[in-house]
Amino acid sequence: MLRRVLRLASGRALVARALSTRRGGSTPDRDGKVSEIKKKIQSILPGEPWNPLYDTSHLPPERSDVVIVGGGVLGLSVAYWLKKLENRRGAIQVLVVERDHTYSQASTALSIGGIRQQFSLPENIQLSLFSANFLRNINEYLAVVDAPPLDLQFNPLGYLLLASEKGAATMESNVKVQRQEGAKVCLMSPEQLQNKFPWINTKGVALASYGMENEGWFDPWCLLQGLRRKVQSMGVLFCQGEVTRFISSSSHMKTTSGKEVTLKRIYEVHVKMDHSMEYQPVECALVINAAGAWSGQVAELAGIGKGPPGTLQGTRLPVEPRKRYVYLWHCPQGPGLEAPLVTDMSGAYFRREGLGNNYLGGLSPIEEEEPDPGNLEVDYDFFQDKVWPPLAQRVPAFETLKVRSAWAGYYDYNTFDQNGVVGPHPLVVNMYFAAGFSGHGLQQAPGVGRAVAEMVLEGHFQTIDLSPFLFSRFYLGEKIQEHVII
Numbered sequence: 001m002l003r004r005v006l007r008l009a010s011g012r013a014l015v016a017r018a019l020s021t022r023r024g025g026s027t028p029d030r031d032g033k034v035s036e037i038k039k040k041i042q043s044i045l046p047g048e049p050w051n052p053l054y055d056t057s058h059l060p061p062e063r064s065d066v067v068i069v070g071g072g073v074l075g076l077s078v079a080y081w082l083k084k085l086e087n088r089r090g091a092i093q094v095l096v097v098e099r100d101h102t103y104s105q106a107s108t109a110l111s112i113g114g115i116r117q118q119f120s121l122p123e124n125i126q127l128s129l130f131s132a133n134f135l136r137n138i139n140e141y142l143a144v145v146d147a148p149p150l151d152l153q154f155n156p157l158g159y160l161l162l163a164s165e166k167g168a169a170t171m172e173s174n175v176k177v178q179r180q181e182g183a184k185v186c187l188m189s190p191e192q193l194q195n196k197f198p199w200i201n202t203k204g205v206a207l208a209s210y211g212m213e214n215e216g217w218f219d220p221w222c223l224l225q226g227l228r229r230k231v232q233s234m235g236v237l238f239c240q241g242e243v244t245r246f247i248s249s250s251s252h253m254k255t256t257s258g259k260e261v262t263l264k265r266i267y268e269v270h271v272k273m274d275h276s277m278e279y280q281p282v283e284c285a286l287v288i289n290a291a292g293a294w295s296g297q298v299a300e301l302a303g304i305g306k307g308p309p310g311t312l313q314g315t316r317l318p319v320e321p322r323k324r325y326v327y328l329w330h331c332p333q334g335p336g337l338e339a340p341l342v343t344d345m346s347g348a349y350f351r352r353e354g355l356g357n358n359y360l361g362g363l364s365p366i367e368e369e370e371p372d373p374g375n376l377e378v379d380y381d382f383f384q385d386k387v388w389p390p391l392a393q394r395v396p397a398f399e400t401l402k403v404r405s406a407w408a409g410y411y412d413y414n415t416f417d418q419n420g421v422v423g424p425h426p427l428v429v430n431m432y433f434a435a436g437f438s439g440h441g442l443q444q445a446p447g448v449g450r451a452v453a454e455m456v457l458e459g460h461f462q463t464i465d466l467s468p469f470l471f472s473r474f475y476l477g478e479k480i481q482e483h484v485i486i
């Protein structure tokens with residue numbers, strides 16, 4: 001309320017200043033100015049587009065049922081599904097707070113857009129199967145009246161995973177699970193591999209798995225913008241600012257074993273406005289932490305992980321930014337248009353980029369060689385020393401490649417088990433997570449958004465049971481065993 005009064009007062013002051021300049025004698029110069037001011041005053045009449053009052057359109061509303069921290073693909077997907085499923089519970093107001101509307105450091109914008117069904121966990125396979133269907137029917141889900149249809153530039157060329165003798169049995173059992181879940185994946189012997197992809201050197205390869213449907217890559221930016229456009233049309237509000245603080249109330253309870261626990265409920269979110277020292281408080285009923293690589297920091301703002309070590313209060317959200325390089329190279333002798341996204345057993349991967357004999361690829365470093373995440377500078381030596389050798393060994397044509405450019409982005413890296421975190425925090429009861437997907441969050445966003453919305457609206461997962469992804473696993477020490485992390 002106070003904010004509204006202040007805005008009104010500053011607006012009145014502006015109008016008063018405009019009117020005061022009308023007093024005084026008449027000269028041609030002054031007459032010109034007077035008519036200019038008259039025009040300005042006329043244009044502030046109701047219905048006119050120009051409004052000299054303090055423009056408040058960039059400020060968040062004073063309250064919103066749900067505040068989503070982070071407007072990347074996961075935050076927007078949660079927003080979409082909350083609005084799509086809201087009728088079950090009546091209309092809900094959703095606010096997305098994003099500190100950088102250019103997405104210059106967001107993982108979504110810097111990812112390579114891959115989607116695969118080749119995981120080992122049924123839940124991950126189901127999420128990606130759902131996403132494939134979502135992407136295939138994108139214009140049914142994200143159509144907006146009078147807006148052009150989306151073209152995701154989907155390249156359905158599959159993922160080709162290679163295994164050595166040591167990894168062959170695991171690959172075989174993974175593919176069994178994938179098939180049980182409905183994914184179309186085939187296994188290939190080195191001879192079959194050589195016949196299908198003659199540009200591959202099969203030395204050291206014992207087995208390969210190849211996704212024949214629902215796998216490939218698409219344009220992440222198009223999905224992001226499509227979601228943004230759609231949720232805006234559904235009434236979701238956006239605000240450019242940084243969430244810097246949560247205000248909560250506490251209640252104390254005793255568990256059945258007599259242990260005392262403190263439950264917290266966030267009732268206000270502070271949003272620091274861009275280029276300003278001011279913050280705006282937003283009252284809310286629920287917060288979604290979809291801050292990507294920074295979701296661990298956002299959880300800390302709510303006090304998560306700030307209790308004694310070994311306790312639930314002291315268990316932090318183990319998600320942090322990890323820098324990953326993507327190199328783009330030119331190679332006219334390369335595998336060509338039909339090449340899938342290939343992942344070598346060394347961890348190095350590549351895929352075609354566009355139609356001009358360009359390819360992109362990279363490799364996740366070993367834990368001891370993680371680069372400093374303090375900036376997004378590219379290390380070209382890393383390509384020379386670590387990425388190129390295994391790739392050129394696997395695809396001899398890559399001996400002649402020429403690196404054209406490169407970029408770095410942040411994996412939203414879950415240091416505990418490299419899998420997503422979904423659902424509410426057990427103690428900060430109205431903070432929900434959609435974070436920590438460590439390199440596969442883009443492709444899982446459609447299904448994760450729906451799962452979080454179901455949890456919020458119905459109190460449980462309905463379509464895909466994502467209970468193994470709950471926060472409590474960090475406290476209980478129960479790692480998700482996903483074997484296919486890239």
Ligand SMILES: Cc1cc2nc3c(=O)[nH]c(=O)nc-3n(C[C@H](O)[C@H](O)[C@H](O)COP(=O)(O)OP(=O)(O)OC[C@H]3O[C@@H](n4cnc5c(N)ncnc54)[C@H](O)[C@@H]3O)c2cc1C
Nearest residue numbers: 070072073074099107108111114243292409440441442443
């Ligand atoms: C090089 C690279 C390649 C990848 N390849 C793939 C791939 O092939 N397939 C795949 O599925 N995934 C891939 N990923 C991973 C994928 O990009 C991420 O898992 C996914 O984009 C995460 O989405 P997000 O919305 O959580 O994060 P983001 O897109 O990072 O969005 C989070 C947003 O939160 C905002 N934010 C943070 N803190 C605050 C705050 N306090 N207040 C307000 N806003 C805040 C940030 O500005 C950011 O825009 C890749 C990632 C990288 C880096």
